Amino acid sequence: MHQSACEANLDPDRLSFTHAVEVLDTACYVFALVPREQIPRLQKHLLTDLREPSTLLPPRRLRFYPRVIKRAYSPFHRKRPGQQGFTLKKQRSLLKNPL
Numbered sequence: 001m002h003q004s005a006c007e008a009n010l011d012p013d014r015l016s017f018t019h020a021v022e023v024l025d026t027a028c029y030v031f032a033l034v035p036r037e038q039i040p041r042l043q044k045h046l047l048t049d050l051r052e053p054s055t056l057l058p059p060r061r062l063r064f065y066p067r068v069i070k071r072a073y074s075p076f077h078r079k080r081p082g083q084q085g086f087t088l089k090k091q092r093s094l095l096k097n098p099l
Contacts, residue, residue, distance in 0.1 A: 001017075007051075010056075010069045011059065013059075027042070
């Protein structure tokens with residue numbers, strides 16, 4: 001696909017992947033049946049079939065935002081700022097002051 005797009009000065013993203021799979025599927029049978037001397041001619045024909053005008057995709061827009069890493073989902077609620085850590089309650093002394 002890249003070689004075919006470069007020969008026609010096209011962006012490789014404009015070529016349809018599903019169309020390329022269909023073209024290659026039929027080309028495998030043809031390449032198996034023809035004599036060796038006809039293979040270079042068939043390769044050129046294959047490259048032109050990949051960039052058939054009716055199957056070209058529209059130009060892609062440029063992406064301006066980088067991809068970000070999604071946060072892992074947790075079934076637990078997130079701690080709020082006041083909930084960080086824990087405190088122990090003071091225990092009363094079991095011995096009372098004698099006086």
